[in-house]
Structures are given as structure tokens and as C-alpha cells.
Amino acid sequence: MTTPSDSRIPVQLLGNTPAPPRGLGKIQPRTAPGRFRRLRVGLGAVLLGLFFGLPWLQINGRPAVWFDLPQRQFHLFGATFWPQEFTLLAGVLIVAAFALFFTTVYAGRLWCGYACPQSVWTWLFLWCEKITEGERRQRLRLDAAPGSLTKALRRAAKHGLWLVLALATGLAFVSYFSPARALVIDGFTGQASAWAYFWVGFVTLATYLNAGWLREQVCVHMCPYARFQSVMLDRDSLIVAYDSGRGEARGPRRPGSDPRAQGLGDCIDCTLCVQVCPTGIDIRDGLQIACIGCAACVDACDEVMSRMNYPKGLISYTSERALAGEPPTRLRPRLLGYGAVLGLMLLALGASLATRAPATLDISKDRLLYRESADGRLENVYRLSVTNKTAIDQTYHLSASGWPGLRLQGNAQLNVPAFAEASAVVTLSLAPEQWPGRTVAISFHLAAGDAQLSADSRFTGPDP
Numbered sequence: 001m002t003t004p005s006d007s008r009i010p011v012q013l014l015g016n017t018p019a020p021p022r023g024l025g026k027i028q029p030r031t032a033p034g035r036f037r038r039l040r041v042g043l044g045a046v047l048l049g050l051f052f053g054l055p056w057l058q059i060n061g062r063p064a065v066w067f068d069l070p071q072r073q074f075h076l077f078g079a080t081f082w083p084q085e086f087t088l089l090a091g092v093l094i095v096a097a098f099a100l101f102f103t104t105v106y107a108g109r110l111w112c113g114y115a116c117p118q119s120v121w122t123w124l125f126l127w128c129e130k131i132t133e134g135e136r137r138q139r140l141r142l143d144a145a146p147g148s149l150t151k152a153l154r155r156a157a158k159h160g161l162w163l164v165l166a167l168a169t170g171l172a173f174v175s176y177f178s179p180a181r182a183l184v185i186d187g188f189t190g191q192a193s194a195w196a197y198f199w200v201g202f203v204t205l206a207t208y209l210n211a212g213w214l215r216e217q218v219c220v221h222m223c224p225y226a227r228f229q230s231v232m233l234d235r236d237s238l239i240v241a242y243d244s245g246r247g248e249a250r251g252p253r254r255p256g257s258d259p260r261a262q263g264l265g266d267c268i269d270c271t272l273c274v275q276v277c278p279t280g281i282d283i284r285d286g287l288q289i290a291c292i293g294c295a296a297c298v299d300a301c302d303e304v305m306s307r308m309n310y311p312k313g314l315i316s317y318t319s320e321r322a323l324a325g326e327p328p329t330r331l332r333p334r335l336l337g338y339g340a341v342l343g344l345m346l347l348a349l350g351a352s353l354a355t356r357a358p359a360t361l362d363i364s365k366d367r368l369l370y371r372e373s374a375d376g377r378l379e380n381v382y383r384l385s386v387t388n389k390t391a392i393d394q395t396y397h398l399s400a401s402g403w404p405g406l407r408l409q410g411n412a413q414l415n416v417p418a419f420a421e422a423s424a425v426v427t428l429s430l431a432p433e434q435w436p437g438r439t440v441a442i443s444f445h446l447a448a449g450d451a452q453l454s455a456d457s458r459f460t461g462p463d464p
């Protein structure tokens with residue numbers, strides 16, 4: 001028997017490997033119990049729980065996560081963001097992207113195998129298939145069987161379950177844009193908007209087709225991320241690989257016999273690793289673009305190795321460098337680069353959130369340059385828009401500065417409800433004898449308690 005230390009696994013990047021031969025819905029993966037399956041199921045349950053549960057969670061009487069497109073507001077765990085704060089959203093997306101790059105360089109296709117919605121929903125739909133049509137062997141038998149009432153009933157149960165889950169997914173997705181309770185009630189009583197029906201229907205259909213029918217075809221042919229991951233990995237990134245040095249020559253053997261005496265390696269050629277693969281590939285052919293790194297083959301092969309009394313790990317998470325028998329690299333430029341950018345972006349995003357103003361003030365000056373009042377004063381008119389980003393109603397006190405003698409006409413207070421915008425038209429005036437004969441830079445100030453904010457504009461008058 002060989003030991004892992006004397007083995008070499010030739011990693012062969014089969015980037016242009018054709019998709020596994022199959023028709024739509026024809027790969028019937030077998031369930032492989034094991035530690036990685038437990039990890040996938042646990043993580044999938046958490047992610048599905050968050051996806052379906054978050055729209056029902058309320059904070060301050062509003063959904064915890066709510067993209068309120070008509071009001072142009074985004075509510076996130078008690079905070080509200082406006083379109084002017086698009087840079088924050090861009091920052092969140094950049095942080096998410098670099099977190100994904102960092103994870104990929106470190107641990108390969110962890111995202112694809114464990115957290116990508118396409119994978120999580122496919123595992124869920126596979127579970128529906130298992131409870132309605134049975135395990136792989138029964139499903140293959142059912143596929144080959146002629147039409148019968150039992151076959152029709154099993155098929156109907158599977159598609160019914162798929163459709164229920166797809167509809168729940170559609171409702172949950174649209175609930176991030178329209179409060180869940182009202183959407184569900186209005187949706188089932190025919191009172192929801194046409195757009196709501198359209199999007200629920202669209203996401204339902206997309207989920208049913210992607211997770212029920214297309215499955216690994218999405219990963220192999222449609223996902224752009226799968227394509228450029230290969231350029232992100234380095235020789236220390238984790239990959240799922242078969243130890244051909246230890247496994248070959250593969251072949252069946254009698255229990256208890258010495259494989260070396262028969263010229264055999266540790267692979268008994270049971271094909272279980274192929275049967276459990278959701279993309280239908282044989283990892284013994286080398287690393288392939290169709291491999292999503294789910295480790296189902298690792299669980300299956302470990303189980304076989306245990307039964308044969310061989311060491312586990314004939315198929316395992318490893319790296320190209322480990323396979324070549326080299327020590328792991330400590331300083332990995334790509335990993336350090338992504339990590340540094342991720343850390344900096346997190347710091348910048350944290351600082352932006354910590355210093356986020358509790359209100360915003362926008363000013364637009366009236367197109368009319370100036371006018372004269374009945375008592376001869378010079379007047380400029382402005383439109384002020386105030387956004388109250390706090391959870392409480394605010395009364396803002398308004399003032400102006402920039403030139404001696406400037407006077408604010410009318411009401412110097414502005415009431416703005418919580419998480420709302422309000423606007424007001426205000427007039428600034430100046431006595432003619434105080435006019436300097438040139439445009440003056442001025443500022444408006446808003447104060448509510450300790451919070452203060454200012455915005456600049458200008459005051460114009462007649463030429464000298």
C-alpha cells in the first residue's frame with residue numbers, strides 16, 4: 001500500500017473539456033454521506049433560512065432589508081440609504097467582490113460548491129427528487145421505465161414540489177422590493193400590481209428551469225465566474241484532486257488481497273466518485289472546469305477507502321504545490337494583494353459608515369439672478385432639499401452666512417419626518433448699500449440638536 005507522501009497527483013487543467021454527455025435532467029447524482037455533505041447541508045440551510053427569513057424580519061416597523069424603489073430608499077437593518085449614497089453601495093459591492101477573489105485564491109471554488117445560489121438551489125431540488133423518485137438507482141430505473149401511473153405520479157410530485165419551492169423563491173425575492181406580508185396577501189387575492197406578478201413569475205420560472213432542468217449546464221456553459229477563476233488560482237489554492245500516483249493502476253480486487261502484488265493502486269474503480277458528482281465528471285481524469293469543488297467525490301471515496309481499510313484522501317482537497325511535494329508558500333503575492341485591497345476597502349467602508357451624516361442638504365438657486373423687493377432690498381431665491389436619515393422626526397433650524405447684512409426671509413425652521421425628504425423655498429435679502437458689486441459666496445446651515453450641516457451657494461445682484 002502506498003502512503004500519501006510518496007504520491008504525485010498530476011494536475012491537468014482540462015479547461016476545454018466538453019460538457020459531460022447528458023440530455024436535460026439526465027445526470028442522476030447519488031447521495032454521498034460524509035463531512036463535506038454535512039457542511040454543504042448546514043451552510044445551505046443557513047443561507048436558505050436567511051434568504052427566506054429576512055424579508056419577514058421587521059426593524060422599527062419596516063422590513064429589515066427593503067429596496068424601496070418607488071421612494072428611492074434602501075433600508076438595511078434600521079439604516080436607510082438614498083441614491084446620493086450610491087458610493088456606499090458601490091463600496092459594499094467592491095468589498096464583496098474582493099472577498100470572493102480572496103476566498104477563491106485561498107480555497108478555490110468554495111463559493112461554487114457551497115454558497116452559490118445555483119448550487120444551493122440545485123442541492124435543494126435534488127433533495128426533492130430523492131424524496132419523490134428515490135435514490136439514484138431508483139431514479140435511473142424510473143427514467144428507463146415505460147409510462148405508468150406510478151411514474152406519472154412520482155413525476156408530478158417532483159415537479160409540484162419544484163414549482164412550490166420556485167414560487168416561494170419568487171415571492172421571497174420580490175419581498176426584498178415590496179413588503180412580504182402585503183405581497184403574499186395581495187398576490188394570492190389578486191390585488192398585487194402587474195409588475196409584482198411579472199417578477200414573481202419570472203423568478204419562479206428562472207428557479208424552476210435553472211435548479212430543476214439546467215443545473216450544472218449553468219456552471220459549465222453560462223457562468224462567467226467559472227471561466228476566469230482559473231486565472232485567479234495560484235499553485236497553493238485548494239483544489240479537489242485525485243491522487244493518481246496512489247490510485248493507479250485502478251481495478252477491482254478481492255477483499256483482504258494485496259493490491260500491490262496484483263499491480264494495483266488504491267482505486268478499486270468502483271466509480272462512486274463519478275456517480276455522486278453533480279456535474280457528471282470523472283475527477284480521476286484531472287482537474288476540470290466543470291468541477292465546482294463540492295467535494296461530494298471526496299466523501300464518496302473516503303467512505304470506500306474506510307471500507308477497504310485504506311487511508312482516506314485518495315481524492316482530497318489539496319493544492320498543486322502539495323501535489324508536487326513542495327512545501328506551501330507563505331508569501332503568496334496574489335493572496336496578499338487581494339487581502340490588502342480587501343482590508344483597505346473594509347476600512348474605507350467602515351469609516352464612510354461611521355462618519356455618515358445624519359442628514360443631507362441640497363440647494364439649487366432660482367434661475368432668476370436677483371430681484372428687488374418693494375422696499376428696495378436685493379433678493380435671491382433658493383430651493384432647499386433636506387433628507388432626514390434618522391429614525392426620528394427632526395426640526396431643522398436654518399441660517400445663512402457669507403456676507404454682512406444677509407437676511408433670511410420667512411420661516412427659519414423645517415420639519416422633516418424620519419427617513420423622509422422635504423423641500424422648501426427660501427429667500428435671502430441684502431440692503432442695496434451692503435451689496436459689494438460682485439457675486440458673493442454664501443452658505444446655508446441646518447442645525448438639529450448637535451447635528452449641523454452646511455451647503456454652499458452664491459448671492460447675485462446688479463453690476464456696479
Ligand code: SF4
Pocket residue numbers: 242247250266267268269270271272273274284300301304314315
Ligand atoms: S470512489 Fe475512489 S476508489 Fe472508487 S473509483 Fe473513485 S477514486 Fe476510485
Ligand code: SF4
Pocket residue numbers: 240273276277278279280281282283290291292293294295296297298
Ligand atoms: S469532481 Fe468532485 S468536487 Fe468536482 S464537482 Fe464532481 S463531485 Fe464535486
